[in-house]
Amino acid sequence: MSRAITAGLLNVVLGLIFLMVAAALLTWIERRLLGFLQDRPGPNRVGPSGVLQVAADGIKLLFKQDWIPPFADPGIFVLAPAISMVTVMLAIAVIPATPVVGIIGNLNVGLLFFLAMSGLGVYSAVLAGWSSNNKYSLLGGMRAAAQMVSYEVFMGLALVGVVMLAGSFNLTTIVHNQLRLWYVVPQFIGFVIFFIGGVAETHRLPFDLPEGESELGAGFHTEYSGMKFGMFFVAEYIGILLVSAMTTVLFLGGWYGPFLPPFVWFGLKTGFFVCFFILLRAALPRPRYDQFMAFGWKLLLPLTLLNILITGALMLGLPAPT
């Protein structure tokens, strides 16, 4: 019994360390790749081809003054970045990298748990915006609330097709069901909408309306500095990993692939989406807020509902695959 607990704890701690390192490296990968996409080298001075930039940034963040503005609500102000970290970490815990690698990959409501945690993630932005007691933060927080709640809807609905095909909320079972055909083929609309929703959920560019620098300063984390800002930052990058890994698991057959070991396949597919996130950031401008909401409610919502309808009709009409 105690050995099982030790093994579980070790798994969690190792997963945590792996995630932190991955998120830190991701900041460097993103800046480097953005550089290449913009015909410039990117950070290449610190360490071999700039990889120690991560350490430099981390040290800088750690040694900054841990400042709480006198007009802020200190309790909630401290709580908000913690929420953003905790929710995104909990959500990533349910992802099965391979049948054996993963923290709680075999959870029977894994998909629902993921949606619940990304729903809770809204609170971090809202509370951060509210407790900062600053008009730009508040505007950013309100935008974050509206954006994340709306896109949560499409993200959830886009996954209904997958759940119908797999007949399970268990992510491991969903991957097992994609042994013959990845769900990206029958559920292409769901795949695209899930990914758009995922970008909006992590409020990454081009959907970074809650923190649009050009209009809101830095949005809900305007007042944050030092490691509290660092937590938002790390949570954002783990969010990228989360959405990429989720897309891989749900639509691209998780760890399945020829020749290479399962974990490598999972990493490659996830890395592809991470790079796509960065490409999106490099290529697309931020939409206006009303355009963004209209795009969600007037285009994506009908499309997802249509997708569910057609999937259901085909499942009823076609003979069940043996």
Place this chain on the structure above:
Amino acid sequence: MLSSVRTLWYTFLHLFQRNVTVSYPEQMPYLAPRTRGRIILTRDPDGEERCVSCYLCAVACPVDCISLQKTEADGRWYPEHFRINFSRCIFCGFCEEACPTYAIQLTPDFEMSEYNRQNLVYEKEDLLIAGTGKYPDYNFYRVAGLAVPGKDKGEAAHERPPIDIRSLMP
């Protein structure tokens, strides 16, 4: 929507293009010959100072970083001292435009950082170079009508002898 996808594709293609930026200290960027950098004082082809202390550069300077004092020797004008405070200079090149004798010129050199601000004040001996700079053949006293030792009135290039104003002859 389609234009967004096209944008993504074109941006992706930039991954395979050469970098525009140059890793500066290891690799020097190309600087055009007319880059406005460190200011120099040039000499004419005979090796004499071109500057005639007309003060036009000091007048044109928007930040008043040029200071000089006229002196006279053998009918020629020289700057007694010529001082440019590069901690004020904005490298606008107005002095070069104002100069009637091509004496003051801007060069593509920009690496002139100092730890001590006072070291950025360049005196005449720091500014004066041995060569002619961008205009190798120009010699002010050879084309100007002014009489100097070795060249009387009417002897300059493209100049006719002076008219005798007391004569009645055409």
